[in-house]
Each structure stands twice: as structure tokens, then as C-alpha cells.
Amino acid sequence: MRKLKIPVTRIEGHGLITLMLDEEGRVAQARFHVTEARGFERFCQGRTVWEMPAITARVCGICPVSHLLCSAKAGDAILAVRVPRAADKLRRLMNLGQFVQSHALSFFHLSSPDLLLGWDSHPAKRNVFGLVEENPGVALDGIRLRAYGQQVIEELGGRKIHPAWAVPGGVRAPLQEAARDRLAAGLPEAMRIIQDTISLYEGHLDDWAEEISSFGDFPSLFMSLVAPDGTWEHYGGHIRFVDSDRNVVADGLDPARYPDYIGEQVEGWSYLKFPYHRETGYPEGLYRVGPLARLNCCDRMGTPLADEALRRFRALADGTAVTPSFHSHYARLIEILAALERIKGYLSDPDLLSERVRAEAGINELEGVGVHEAPRGTLFHHYRVDEDGVITWVNLIVSTGHNNLAMNRTVQQIARHYLSGREITEGLLNRLEGGIRAYDPCLSCSVHAVGHLPLRVELYDAAGRLISERARA
Amino acid sequence: MSKVKVATIWFSGCSGCHMSFLDLDERLVELAQKVDIVYSPVVDIKEFPDGVDVTLVEGAVGNSEHWELLREIRKRTKLLVAFGDCAVTGNVPSMRNPLPREEVLRSVYGDGEIPGLEEGEVPKLLPQALPLSMVVPVDGFIHGCPPPADRIWRFLQRLLAGESPLLVGEDLRFG
Numbered sequence: 001m002r003k004l005k006i007p008v009t010r011i012e013g014h015g016l017i018t019l020m021l022d023e024e025g026r027v028a029q030a031r032f033h034v035t036e037a038r039g040f041e042r043f044c045q046g047r048t049v050w051e052m053p054a055i056t057a058r059v060c061g062i063c064p065v066s067h068l069l070c071s072a073k074a075g076d077a078i079l080a081v082r083v084p085r086a087a088d089k090l091r092r093l094m095n096l097g098q099f100v101q102s103h104a105l106s107f108f109h110l111s112s113p114d115l116l117l118g119w120d121s122h123p124a125k126r127n128v129f130g131l132v133e134e135n136p137g138v139a140l141d142g143i144r145l146r147a148y149g150q151q152v153i154e155e156l157g158g159r160k161i162h163p164a165w166a167v168p169g170g171v172r173a174p175l176q177e178a179a180r181d182r183l184a185a186g187l188p189e190a191m192r193i194i195q196d197t198i199s200l201y202e203g204h205l206d207d208w209a210e211e212i213s214s215f216g217d218f219p220s221l222f223m224s225l226v227a228p229d230g231t232w233e234h235y236g237g238h239i240r241f242v243d244s245d246r247n248v249v250a251d252g253l254d255p256a257r258y259p260d261y262i263g264e265q266v267e268g269w270s271y272l273k274f275p276y277h278r279e280t281g282y283p284e285g286l287y288r289v290g291p292l293a294r295l296n297c298c299d300r301m302g303t304p305l306a307d308e309a310l311r312r313f314r315a316l317a318d319g320t321a322v323t324p325s326f327h328s329h330y331a332r333l334i335e336i337l338a339a340l341e342r343i344k345g346y347l348s349d350p351d352l353l354s355e356r357v358r359a360e361a362g363i364n365e366l367e368g369v370g371v372h373e374a375p376r377g378t379l380f381h382h383y384r385v386d387e388d389g390v391i392t393w394v395n396l397i398v399s400t401g402h403n404n405l406a407m408n409r410t411v412q413q414i415a416r417h418y419l420s421g422r423e424i425t426e427g428l429l430n431r432l433e434g435g436i437r438a439y440d441p442c443l444s445c446s447v448h449a450v451g452h453l454p455l456r457v458e459l460y461d462a463a464g465r466l467i468s469e470r471a472r473a
Numbered sequence: 474m475s476k477v478k479v480a481t482i483w484f485s486g487c488s489g490c491h492m493s494f495l496d497l498d499e500r501l502v503e504l505a506q507k508v509d510i511v512y513s514p515v516v517d518i519k520e521f522p523d524g525v526d527v528t529l530v531e532g533a534v535g536n537s538e539h540w541e542l543l544r545e546i547r548k549r550t551k552l553l554v555a556f557g558d559c560a561v562t563g564n565v566p567s568m569r570n571p572l573p574r575e576e577v578l579r580s581v582y583g584d585g586e587i588p589g590l591e592e593g594e595v596p597k598l599l600p601q602a603l604p605l606s607m608v609v610p611v612d613g614f615i616h617g618c619p620p621p622a623d624r625i626w627r628f629l630q631r632l633l634a635g636e637s638p639l640l641v642g643e644d645l646r647f648g
Contacts, residue, residue: 009517038485038535038602039577043568058565061489061619109495109515127516129505140499147498160496161489161619430517 010110041394049389057162065098066374074381075168077368079361086354087170093346096339097152102375103332106440108142120427141193148190155179170358194336214417215435216325216410219244222293230299234373244321255371286405289377291331296321303341309334325438363389400441410435478526480512484539485566486532489619490557496622529556533566534603538596547609554613555605566602
């Protein structure tokens with residue numbers, strides 16, 4: 001057996017795909033590893049619930065706001081308070097800013113080199129700097145759009161990355177009028193960019209047909225939060241599961257009771273547990289989270305332009321669920337549009353300037369669950385504390401973990417389609433990585449403890465003998 | 474004049490310093506005219522090259538792979554820079570340092586056979602997460618969790634102008 005190691009680049013965190021090749025050069029097994037470990041769940045024990053938003057923000061520099069807000073929500077539950085209306089809206093506004101910046105990063109900075117320069121383009125140029133040379137208009141649009149999302153976060157929290165702003169009970173400071181006006185001034189350009197980019201994506205659908213049909217196109221369940229009336233949701237609401245026909249499998253689930261409906265399977269060949277929908281069973285209960293899941297789960301986006309885009313998106317599958325994970329890119333762009341429309345709505349809301357943004361309380365519950373939608377999917381923070389609010393136990397369930405089974409199946413599908421019986425080229429290996437990139441995995445998040453996401457592929461057709469020469473070192 | 478060869482890498486950290494680097498925004502275009510990014514998580518070169526002028530290292534040294542790679546990078550880099558507080562001091566990853574390594578791992582995986590204790594498919598976790606300077610000599614430091622983009626820019630500007638890139642005053646703030 002020979003082993004081929006492919007470090008996965010242009011994803012967030014440390015990932016590695018390994019292919020095991022038998023004597024004939026056939027792929028016997030493929031695994032996706034995460035090789036980074038930090039131990040947050042253990043070293044947070046002994047810290048106070050008040051410190052948790054700032055500490056857990058450091059789980060991830062791409063989606064620090066997700067952990068900041070989710071931790072603050074777990075703290076709200078432990079304080080047993082309802083945050084003031086203004087604080088609720090301000091937190092939502094920051095989360096929308098984070099959707100814009102994180103989704104823009106995923107699409108433009110990390111994935112668009114594959115989509116626009118080509119899967120087989122030269123690896124030395126297949127990156128955002130190469131895009132600047134080849135297609136400066138799109139590259140600059142991506143930079144500007146991400147910058148707008150970062151600006152929303154900075155105007156609220158005082159800095160772009162790791163703002164110490166949300167706290168149990170609310171937020172530290174309201175939005176200033178001048179900051180609101182600056183955000184309003186930047187909005188038209190951001191709206192122009194995202195509408196152009198959605199058109200760009202829709203114009204390329206035929207070019208990407210082969211990848212669309214092989215990058216994780218399979219029936220599955222989808223899970224996300226939805227608002228009480230079924231509208232797209234990113235911060236509150238309840239959990240819904242739908243199937244590939246968009247039949248609602250379960251609805252109105254209390255996020256705090258996640259162990260009732262999410263099971264976790266342990267596999268002998270995996271260090272990371274495999275979450276599944278408990279009632280459906282394992283492994284049929286595979287579900288996906290993230291942009292694709294949110295668009296499949298919701299009844300409507302709730303804003304005019306995003307709803308128009310959702311209609312076009314739904315038309316891809318005649319109204320049933322859109323199943324190719326490739327279209328997570330499409331869903332991501334539509335979510336940016338929805339986020340910008342909602343930001344626009346908030347900017348004219350007088351509540352945003354209210355000084356009443358924090359509920360003060362002591363420790364009133366000894367356990368609390370925070371949940372919301374991170375850009376990559378549903379995020380849970382679950383804490384237990386003692387009477388003084390000192391953390392005694394922590395569980396974090398991050399979106400990349402939910403997608404474990406789905407990423408597994410996606411890499412299987414790509415390996416079967418592209419590597420089977422063909423000469424393995426750099427471009428083909430890049431497609432394996434591209435399948436992973438479609439999920440925009442956040443490996444810093446998934447390895448808040450120690451992570452290892454093995455993905456097993458079994459192939460039976462011979463591959464070319466040039467494998468080792470063409471492989472990346 | 475040939476372009477300056479710049480590499481960036483992340484070890485045990487959150488990627489936030491790299492995100493702050495991307496917060497250079499339009500200045501990235503200007504930077505691309507003056508430097509070649511020869512290795513980075515955001516580009517597809519899979520092996521760390523020889524003859525690198527400047528390497529920015531984010532994160533603490535947390536496992537055996539980081540340890541080996543950092544020593545290799547030191548040999549292949551003229552100017553090695555600790556990029557952000559985790560690389561400068563150990564910061565958040567070093568919060569596990571008072572705890573036995575095995576206890577950190579077992580709190581997640583229980584009593585059975587677990588990853589990270591010994592060298593295996595995942596690299597062995599070091600007993601403590603270390604700042605870069607405890608493993609190799611370091612030439613420059615960029616403080617911050619993460620360093621603000623303006624601070625990164627000031628560092629790069631001085632560097633590209635041929636001045637000492639060492640930051641002073643307000644730029645020496647942690648956090």
C-alpha cells in the first residue's frame with residue numbers, strides 16, 4: 001500500500017486528505033483528517049460564564065462573532081433573562097455582518113479561483129492573488145464586499161475580529177448615529193456587488209454541470225433554524241428538519257433539547273462522532289447544515305430580492321430540495337443578498353440607537369444552551385456552572401461536525417467520479433479539495449478539542465500509474 | 474528588482490491573524506505588486522519552499538508537526554516573524570498548559586485508544602503550547618489578538634522600504 005497526502009488549502013484550518021493506494025494504484029481508502037488540537041472544552045472549566053464570549057471567540061478567527069453571540073446566548077439562559085429588544089436587534093445586525101464577510105471570504109477569496117480560473121489552472125496562480133491579475137473586477141468586488149461585512153462588525157464592536165461586545169444579558173454598547181450613517185452609505189455598493197455576483201454564478205451553471213452533479217449530489221435530510229412562521233432565520237427561532245422532497249420531517253424543535261433529536265454515532269475508524277437525526281437512525285439520518293440547508297428548510301427568505309433569488313434557486317430542483325452541495329456556493333450568495341436587505345431594514349430602525357442594551361442579573365440557572373446559525377450552520381454552546389457562575393462543563397457542537405457524514409459521502413462521490421480508472425492529475429486532486437471547500441468547513445471550529453474527520457472511499461477501478469509523480473509532495 | 478518572497482503559515486491558533494491580513498483589503502492588490510506569496514493557507518503551493526525572504530507564522534507551537542515544520546522554516550527563511558499573540562506569547566492555546574496533556578485529551582475521548590497521545594495519523598500533542606521563540610530564534614514580532622490590519626501594514630511597509638521592521642510604541646500592545 002502506498003499513501004498519498006494532499007494538504008487541503010484554501011479552507012479554514014488544518015486539513016489533510018489521504019488516499020491509500022493498493023499495488024495496482026487503485027484508491028483503497030480516502031480520509032480527510034484534521035490535525036490540530038487545542039482543548040477549549042477542558043481549559044474553559046474554571047473560567048466564569050462572563051469570560052466565555054471573549055474566550056470562545058478565539059475558537060475561530062473567521063467566525064468569531066458566531067461563538068461570541070452563541071456564548072452570550074448560553075449566558076442569557078444561565079442568567080435567565082430576556083435581552084432588551086435593542087440588544088436583540090444589534091446582535092442580529094452583527095450576525096448579518098458576519099454572514100456577509102464570512103460568505104464573501106468563502107466565495108471570493110477561497111473558492112472563486114477554482115470556479116473562475118478553472119479547476120485545472122496552474123496551482124501557483126489558482127488563488128486570490130491570481131484572481132487579482134486575471135479578473136481584477138471580481139477580485140476587487142470580493143474584497144470590497146467582505147470589507148463591508150467586517151465594517152458592520154467593527155462599527156458595532158469596535159474591532160473587526162474578536163470584538164469584546166456581546167455579553168450575557170445583552171451587548172456592551174449601542175450603535176452610534178454616525179456609525180449607522182457610515183453603514184448606510186456603504187450599502188448600495190455592497191448590494192450592487194452581490195447582485196452582479198449572483199448573475200455571474202447563474203451565468204456559469206452550464207460550465208460547471210459536471211462538478212455540480214458530482215460534488216455531493218445525493219438525497220439527505222437538512223437541518224436549520226427557521227423563524228416561528230417558517231421564514232429564513234439566522235439567530236432565533238426553532239429547529240426544522242426537511243427531506244430531499246422538502247417535506248418537513250420535524251418542526252418546532254426546541255434548540256435547547258438537541259440531544260433528543262441529534263444522535264452521535266461513534267465509528268471504529270473515526271475519532272470524531274457522526275451526528276445523525278435520531279429518529280431516522282444511523283446512517284440514514286445523515287443531515288446537512290449551512291447555507292444549502294437553510295435555503296432548503298425555510299418557507300421564504302422574507303425580503304423581496306432574496307425571495308426572487310430563492311425562486312430561481314428552487315427552480316433548479318422543481319421546488320424540491322436542491323441537493324448538490326456544490327450549490328452551497330449559490331445559497332451562500334443568496335444569503336449575502338438576504339443579509340444586506342435585512343441590514344438595510346435595521347439601519348432605519350430607531351431601536352438601534354437605544355441605550356437600553358443590557359439586562360443585569362446574577363446566576364439564576366446552573367445550565368444553559370445557546371444556539372444560532374453560524375455562516376456554516378447551526379452552532380450550539382452548552383455550559384454548566386456552579387453557584388458563582390464558574391464553568392464546570394462545556395460542550396460545543398459546531399457546524400462542521402454536523403456535516404461530517406455529508407463531507408464523507410461527497411469525497412467518496414468525487415473520487416469515484418474523477419479518480420476511477422483515470423490518470424490522476426493535479427486538477428483532479430484539486431476537485432477533491434473543492435468538494436470539501438463547498439462546505440466551507442471551519443476546521444479551527446471543529447477542533448476546539450481534538451479533531452479527526454476521516455472520510456472513507458473504496459474504489460475498484462484502476463487508476464493511472466503516474467499517480468505518485470503527479471501528486472503534490 | 475525581483476519581488477520579495479513572502480510566506481505565511483498557521484499553527485495552533487484561530488486563523489484570526491490571517492483574517493486580519495486579508496483585512497488589508499485593497500492594499501492586498503498593492504502588496505501583490507511588490508511581493509510574491511510563495512506559501513500560504515490561501516494559496517495552493519503544498520510544500521514550504523527554499524529561499525523565502527519573510528515568513529509570518531500565526532499560532533503557537535502545539536504539536537510535533539508544528540515543531541518540526543518551524544525548525545525547517547527557520548532554515549529556509551531569512552526573516553522569521555511571530556505573527557500575533559499566540560506566536561508571540563502562546564496566548565489562548567497555552568491556556569491548556571497547566572493541565573496534563575492526557576487529561577485534556579481524555580476529557581474529550583474517554584478511556585479508550587485516543588488520538589494525539591502518541592505519534593499517529595494525527596501529530597502528537599506537545600505537553601505545552603509554546604511561543605515560537607522557545608523553539609527557534611525569531612527576528613520580528615507583530616503583537617495583537619489579532620494584530621489590526623493597519624499594524625500589519627506598517628510592519629510590511631517598513632520591511633519593504635528596507636528599514637528595521639521592528640514595531641514600537643502603541644504597536645507593542647497585546648490583545
